[in-house]
Amino acid sequence: MEPRVSLVLAIxxxxxxxxxxxxxxxxxxxxxxxxPERHRIVFYLGHLEAFDWNLLGRDALSMASxxxxxxxxxxxxxxxxxxxxxxxxxxDWPSIVEVRRYNQRVRQALDAALDAIxxxxxxxxxxxxxxxxxxxxxxxxxxxxxxxTVSNIPLQPSGPPPVHxxxxxxxxxxxxxxxxxxxxxxxxEYEPHVVPVPSFSISKHKVTNRQYLEFxxxxxEAPHYWTRDGDRWRxxxxxxxxxxxxxxxxxxxxxxxxxxxxxxxxxxxTEAQFHRAAYGTPSGEERSYPWGGEPPDSRRGNFDxxxxxxxxxxxxxxxxxxxxxxxxxxxxWEWTRTPFQPLPGFRPxxxxxxxxxxxxxxxxxxxKGASARTAARLLRRSFRNWFRPQYAYVYAGIRxxxx
Numbered sequence: 001m002e003p004r005v006s007l008v009l010a011i012x013x014x015x016x017x018x019x020x021x022x023x024x025x026x027x028x029x030x031x032x033x034x035x036p037e038r039h040r041i042v043f044y045l046g047h048l049e050a051f052d053w054n055l056l057g058r059d060a061l062s063m064a065s066x067x068x069x070x071x072x073x074x075x076x077x078x079x080x081x082x083x084x085x086x087x088x089x090x091x092d093w094p095s096i097v098e099v100r101r102y103n104q105r106v107r108q109a110l111d112a113a114l115d116a117i118x119x120x121x122x123x124x125x126x127x128x129x130x131x132x133x134x135x136x137x138x139x140x141x142x143x144x145x146x147x148x149t150v151s152n153i154p155l156q157p158s159g160p161p162p163v164h165x166x167x168x169x170x171x172x173x174x175x176x177x178x179x180x181x182x183x184x185x186x187x188x189e190y191e192p193h194v195v196p197v198p199s200f201s202i203s204k205h206k207v208t209n210r211q212y213l214e215f216x217x218x219x220x221e222a223p224h225y226w227t228r229d230g231d232r233w234r235x236x237x238x239x240x241x242x243x244x245x246x247x248x249x250x251x252x253x254x255x256x257x258x259x260x261x262x263x264x265x266x267x268x269x270t271e272a273q274f275h276r277a278a279y280g281t282p283s284g285e286e287r288s289y290p291w292g293g294e295p296p297d298s299r300r301g302n303f304d305x306x307x308x309x310x311x312x313x314x315x316x317x318x319x320x321x322x323x324x325x326x327x328x329x330x331x332x333w334e335w336t337r338t339p340f341q342p343l344p345g346f347r348p349x350x351x352x353x354x355x356x357x358x359x360x361x362x363x364x365x366x367x368k369g370a371s372a373r374t375a376a377r378l379l380r381r382s383f384r385n386w387f388r389p390q391y392a393y394v395y396a397g398i399r400x401x402x403x
Contacts, residue, residue, distance in 0.1 A: 002123065002183065002184065004119055004122070007119070007122035007123060007126060008114055008122070010122075010123075010126045010377070011122065011125060011126055011129075014125075014126050014129040014130050014133070014375075015107070015129065017129075017130070017133050017305070018048055018129055018132065018133050018136070021133060021136055021137065021140060022041075022044075022045055022136075023149075024140060024148045024149050024150065025041060025140065025143060025147070025148050026147050026148060026149075027096065028147075029041065029143060029147040029148070030042050030045065030096055031090035031093065032143065032147070033086075034139050034140075034141075034142035034143050035138065035139050035142055035393055036085050037078070037079075037080055037085060037086075037391070038077070038078065038139060039077060039078060039086065040088070040090065040093060041139065041143075042090075042093045042094075042096065042099060043074060043077070043093070044077075044132065044136055044139070045096070045099050045100075045103070046070060046073070046074035046094075046099045046102060046103065047074045047075075047077065047132070048103075048128075048129055048132060049074075049102065049103040049106040049107065050070060050071055050073075050074035050075055050102075050106070051074075051075070051125075051128055052106060052110060052125050052129075053065075053071060053106045053109075053110070054071055054075060055121060055124060055125065055351055055352065056110055056113075056117050056121060056125060057106070057109055057110055057113070058071065059351050060117055060118055060121055060351065061113055061116055061117065063109065063113070066105055066109075067102050067105075070094070070098075070099075070102045073094075076354075079359075079388065081363070081388070082388075082390045120184070121351065123184040124184075124349070124351075124352065126377070127184075127186070127375075127377065127378065130375035130377065130378060131375075131378070133305070133373070133375065134371065134373040134374055134375070137238075137305075137308075137373040138393045138394060138395070139393075140238070141236070141238050141308075141393070142393070145239060145240050150238050150239045150308065153307055153308055153309075155237065155242065155245070155309060156307070156309075156310075156311035156312060156315055158245070158247050158312055159247065159312040159314045159315045160314050161247065161314070162204075162205045162208060162247060162312075162313050162314050163204070164203060164204070164205060164208075164211070165203075165204050166201040166202065166203055166204070166400075166402060167201060167202055167203075167204050167277075167323055167324055167325055168199065168200075168201050169197075169199060169200055169201065169202055169273075169276055169277050169280070169323055170199050170282065171196075171197060171198050171199040172196075172197055172276055172280055172284055173194050173195060173196045173197060173284075174194070174195050174197055174272050174275040174276050174279070174280060174286065175192050175193070175194055175195075175275075175286055176192065176193055176194075176195055176271060176272060176275060176343060176382075177189055177190055177191055177192040177193060177343045177382055178190060178191075178192055178380075178381075178382040179191065179192050185380070185382055185383075186349075186355060186356065186383075186384075187346065187347060187348050187349045187352075187355055187356050187357075188340075188342060188343065188346065188355075188356040188384055189343070189382040189383065189384060190343065190345060190346065190347070191343060191344060191345030191346075192343075192382075193343060193344050193345075195272040195275075197272050197273060197275075197276045198403070200269075200273055200401050200402060200403050201401065201402045202269060202273065202277045202325055202399060202400070202401045202402075203266075203325075203399055203400040203401075204324065204325055204326055205249075205313040205314070205326050205327070206249035206250075206313050206326075206327060206331070206332060206334065206397045206398065206399055207249065207250050207260065207397060207398035207399070207400065208246060208247055208248065208249060208250060208313055209226075209235070209244055209245060209246050209247070209248050209249075209250045210246035210247065211250070212250040212252070212260060212398075213233065213244070213246070215259075215260050215263055215264075218263070220256070220259060220260070220263070221256070223250055223251055223252045223256065223392075224251070224252075224253075224392035224393065225251050226244065227241060229241075232244075235248070237308065237309045238308035238309060239308070245310070245312070247312040247313060247314065248309075248310040248311070248312060248313070249310055249313055249327075249331055249332045249397040249398075250397050250398065251310075251332060251394075251395055251396060251397055252335075252392075252396070252397060252398060253389060253390050253391060253392050254335045254365050254387070254388075254389035254390075254391075254396075255389045255390055257335045257396075257397070257398045258335075258337070258389075260398055261398065261400055264400060266400035266401060266402050267337065267400070267401050267402070267403070268335055268336060268337040268398070268399070268400075268401065269334075269336050269337070269399055269401045270336055270337055270338050271336045271338035271366045271368060271384075272338075273336075273401055274328070274334065274336055274368045274369075274399075275368075275381070277321060277323060277325045277328065278290045278321050278325065278328035278329065278368070278369075278381075279321070279381050280321075280322065280323070281322040281323075282322065282323070286381070287321075287322065287381075288380070288381060289329060289379065289381070290319060290320065290321035290322075290325070290328045290329055291318060291319050291320065291321070295376070296329075296376040296379050299316070299318045300316065300318050300319040300329075300330070301316045301318075301319040301327060301329055301330030301331060301370075302315070302316060302327075302330045302331040302372045303329065303330035303331075303370045303371070303372060303373075303374050303375075303376065303379065304374070304375060304376040305372070305373050305374075305375065306372070307372045308372065308373075309372065310331055310332060310372060310395075311331055311372075313326065313327060313331070314326070315331075316330065316331070327369075328368075328369055328399075329369050329370050329379055330369070330370050330371070330372065330374070331371070331372060332369065332371050332372075332395050332396060332397040333367040333368070333369050333370065333371050333374075333385055333394060333395060333396035333397070334367060334368055334369045334396065334397060334398070334399050335365060335367055335396055335397070335398065336365060336366045336367065336368060337365065338365065338366045339362055339364070339365055339366070340356075340359055340360065340364040340365060340366050340384070340386035341360050342356070342357075342360055359386055363388060363389070364386040364387060364388055364389075365386060365387070365389060366384055366385070366386055367384075367385040367386060367387065367394070367396055368384070368385070371394075371395035371396070372395065373395065
């Protein structure tokens with residue numbers, strides 16, 4: 001169990017992280033909806049504190065609400081199917097002054113009661129906020145440069161050109177999930193089960209923009225983060241458009257990833273294949289991280305919010321797996337062909353039963369790895385991400401396999 005003092009510090013650091021993200025948005029832009037399938041920005045400003053209040057203050061400590069309407073209004077995000085976009089107007093939302101006042105009262109009340117909050121709920125608050133820090137980065141990415149302030153982080157220069165080879169992974173077995181005795185995880189991470197994996201080959205590098213450009217030139221649609229400038233392609237970074245970086249990983253929807261691998265005569269990995277290539281070893285042992293057991297640091301890959309945008313697929317060789325597969329954690333999530341479903345022994349969180357179960361619908365797929373904006377504490381081997389197959393905004397790419 002993580003010490004309480006560490007969890008309290010983690011809460012404060014996570015708050016500082018999301019506060020910094022919201023401060024990047026111009027005040028007159030907080031009612032914008034940069035991503036059509038998501039709420040307006042004002043919702044997320046209130047949601048993080050409402051979540052903490054509903055989980056920790058109301059449900060865990062039975063504290064009396066001081067704004068029940070906001071507790072409900074900001075309780076849940078949305079994940080609408082394609083074609084079912086929200087229809088609310090800016091005038092349907094409260095003023096920013098009211099929302100900030102609510103947030104302040106929530107923090108004051110919870111901080112005064114931190115010693116009484118059950119210790120097993122503190123990681124829920126920390127990681128929920130950090131996951132929203134990443135998904136809010138997707139929203140922030142789509143706020144036009146004139147309506148936000150982005151710190152000037154230079155783009156990573158091109159490195160040595162990638163040699164796109166397939167690496168043979170011998171047959172073995174992997175452990176999907178984790179034991180409840182191993183520390184905190186979300187409900188979809190339990191219980192552990194062993195999966196045999198036949199031998200297969202996997203691409204050493206993520207599919208790059210250069211490779212995907214050949215697919216586009218063959219008639220495929222361009223990825224969401226690409227724009228056309230005459231006969232040239234450009235990439236929409238957080239700070240604005242740049243010439244398409246050909247050695248960056250391509251970011252695509254699941255549907256585009258599936259179309260690409262079929263065109264290339266290959267397939268997407270299963271969740272178990274990803275685990276074997278990322279965390280397995282020739283001796284059959286399983287590592288905590290692709291590079292071994294050492295905690296994540298900036299030498300190992302592009303994660304933990306140090307950068308806004310991708311880096312070349314050859315830029316972090318210290319993060320290679322035991323089989324020599326590169327960047328399986330960081331620089332972009334990776335789509336698997338595994339539908340998001342419960343593991344054997346799944347039990348929903350008693351105080352957060354809606355975290356995973358509503359998405360076991362066959363309409364979401366598992367993603368593994370991490371993006372540049374994924375917090376380091378979410379890099380554990382058992383962590384599972386998921387999105388709809390047509391969702392274009394996640395920082396997620398492609399890895400090819402052959403049986």
